[in-house]
Amino acid sequence: MNTNEIYQYLLTILPQDDLKQDEPLKNYTYIKVGGKADIFVTPSTYEDVQRVVRYAHEHQVPLTCVGYGSNVIIRDGGIRGITMSLVKLNSIHVSEHERTITAQSGAAIIDASRTALAHSLTGLEFACGIPGTVGGALYMNAGAYGGEISFVLAKAIAVTLQGEMYHLSREDFAFGYRQSSFASNHAIILEATFELEEGVYAAIKEKMDELTYLRESKQPLEYPSCGSVFKRPPQHFAGKLIQDSGLQGTKIGGVEVSTKHAGFMVNVSNGTAQDYIELITFVQTTVQQKFGVMLETEVKIIGEDNVAE
Known part of the structure; x- marks a missing residue:
């Protein structure tokens, strides 16, 4: 595999700001360890994600997707091929009429929880201290203090390893304890929609403050x-x-x-x-x-x- 050839091709489909060579991955993990990525890409549109995935599939280039690196150990030798981070896909949209929040996979799940609070929507309080992305939270069915993603996730959009975009509904996720269908099919999550309930701002904030205290005092x-x-x-x-x-x-x-x-x-x-x-x-x-x-x-x-x- 000629890394420079891969890099030069990716320059034709991605902005230069979204593409790096020999990037130290310790800069992208919570524990500050990890070797270098041969090529590190940070696409900022769904179409760019699809382009990278299709290229990797067609040319048999290894592709690894990472988020905030809060629940991962990257070995000291780094990652071969293409490492893709979706942190630039981080928008969060609220539909108060439908009582839903749609968040892109690179958004922090903590920010989704705070957005729910701002709109007096209850159901995501448990996520107020989980230090990962929405995509990572779906991938592992993240949970804390009696709540988990499977309780509130309504639908999602993902990309197959062949680069095809598809939609998932609640029954497609195959959630279990710290696992989901994404862990087995390795599809790349683009966005998720959480179905919440109308609540009282003060009560939601009180619950989040309580969970934050528990986390800070015990962890x-x-x-x-x-x-x-x-x-x-x-x-x-x-x-x-x-x-x-x-x-x-x-x-x-x-x-x-x-x-x-x-x-x-x-x-x-x-x-x-x-x-x-x-x-x-x-x-x-x-x-x-x-x-x-x-x-x-x-x-x-x-x-x-x-x-x-």
Whole structure:
């Protein structure tokens, strides 16, 4: 694969401001780790997304889609082919008559929650502290404090890996715990419409303030982290298992199991992706030995271990 040829072609279909070579991906992840992207694109229209996807499909160029990087570990070798971020697709539109909010996939789910508050619409309060994009929230059926995306999502628009745009309704999403149809078919989400209820501004704000307090008091927000590292195992809580295994404060390289919340791993001292991966493996092994429970990662680990020669 000739990266320069791919870059030169993409220059013919994208503005130069939307296209970079050898871009450090640590600049786009919450935990500040990750190698370089061969080519990094930030399309600003649906048509440009389709053009990039079609090109990648037709020329068999690897294509990886990322959002805010809040729930991902990108390995230190970076990502080959094209890495596409949709953060420039970030508009949010409200239809008060229909009590819906339509948000593009690159918009922050927190901003969608705040927009709902501004229009006294209830249903997205749970998302007021989730640090990801709308697209990422759909992809993993994000949730917190008893709420999740599947409760409020009405419809969406996505692009297939062949570059064809299509519409989805509620029954098409195949939602489960931290999973959706997008995780299996790898379609690229363009926008989502949330169906909410009319509410009272003061009550909605009170709920959001309460959830914000809970998050700030319990989570280690003072350090870079990727949120909850592990999914909740059946009949257990990952954080409790890690805590009861005596693992809080365990450190590999610059990454540590948080002493504030055992379900989090924080980058306390210039940690690397490899530090994260080794610490995850150590925690999984220890918990399985002590309690017979294999923790499954909620965070997505992508990219290459080493830079291609």
